[in-house]
Amino acid sequence: MPSLIGPWIESGDTTIVDTAKKHELGTRAFDANGNEYIYLTGVANTVSGYWVTFDELHITTLTVADAKGRVAIAMAATVASTYGWYLIYGTRTTVYASSPITNNAQLYLSSSPGMVDDADVAGDSIIGAWARSALATAGTALLTVELSYPIVTDTAID
Numbered sequence: 001m002p003s004l005i006g007p008w009i010e011s012g013d014t015t016i017v018d019t020a021k022k023h024e025l026g027t028r029a030f031d032a033n034g035n036e037y038i039y040l041t042g043v044a045n046t047v048s049g050y051w052v053t054f055d056e057l058h059i060t061t062l063t064v065a066d067a068k069g070r071v072a073i074a075m076a077a078t079v080a081s082t083y084g085w086y087l088i089y090g091t092r093t094t095v096y097a098s099s100p101i102t103n104n105a106q107l108y109l110s111s112s113p114g115m116v117d118d119a120d121v122a123g124d125s126i127i128g129a130w131a132r133s134a135l136a137t138a139g140t141a142l143l144t145v146e147l148s149y150p151i152v153t154d155t156a157i158d
Contacts, residue, residue, distance in 0.1 A: 014075040014085040015048065021083050025058035028088075035090025042078030049095040050074045050114030051126075052086065053152065060086070062113040063152075065124055071150035074114075091132060093144045101135040101143055109152060122156035 012029075014037055027039040043052065043060045052060040053069035060078075063071065072086035073095055098112035105118035107129040118131060128150035135143040 014087075016084065017042070017076045017078050018083040019081070023083075025083075029085075031090075033090065035092075036088055037075065037085040038072060038088050039083060040072065040078070040086050042074075042080055042082040042084060044080040046074050046079050046114065047077050047096075048074055049092075051096070051116055052114070054086070063109050063116070064113050065109050065111045065121065066154050067109055067152050068154045069152060071126055071129065071147075071152055073145070073147070087147060088149055089147055091144055091146050093133075093142055095143050095145050097135050097143055100137060101131045103131060103134040105131040107131060107145065123154045124152065125157060126150045126152055127157075 023039045025039060029037050040054050040058045040060050043062055051063040052072055052074060053063055053067045054060045054072060055069055072088045073092055075085045075087060078084035096115045097117055098110035098115040099117040101118045107116045107126045108119055108121050109124035110117045128148040130146050132146045133144040
C-alpha cells in the first residue's frame with residue numbers, strides 16, 4: 001500500500017477512509033514512487049480500484065459511459081459521506097474492468113459503474129489512461145494501469 005510523503009500529510013496511508021474531512025478537498029500528495037493523489041469526497045458503492053470522475057468542487061461520481069470530467073481511481077472504499085485519496089498520476093495495480101483488457105490498450109469508459117474497458121467507443125476514451133498489463137477476465141485482477149491526469153469529454157476524437 002502506498003504511503004504519502006510530505007510534511008503536511010497527517011496520515012500517509014492512501015487506503016485510509018476518513019469519516020471527517022482531514023485535508024482540504026483537492027489537496028495533492030505524492031508517494032515515494034512519484035505517483036500523485038488527490039483528496040476527494042466519496043460516492044455510494046465505491047470500492048478500492050473503482051474509477052470516478054470529479055468536478056471543481058471535488059465531488060466524485062462513479063464513471064459510466066458518456067461521463068465528462070477529470071478521472072481518478074479510488075484507493076479505498078470511499079463511499080458517500082467519507083473522504084479519501086484517489087490516484088491521478090502514476091501506476092496502480094488491481095483496478096476494475098468490465099471486460100478483458102489487452103496490454104498497452106487505450107482505456108475507455110464502460111456502462112458498468114466504476115469500471116473501464118478497452119472497447120473503442122466514440123466519446124468514451126479516457127485521455128491519459130492506458131493498460132500496462134493484460135486482463136484475461138472481467139472484474140478485478142492484477143491489471144496495471146498508468147494515469148497521466150486523465151479526463152473524459154464525451155466527444156469523439158478519433
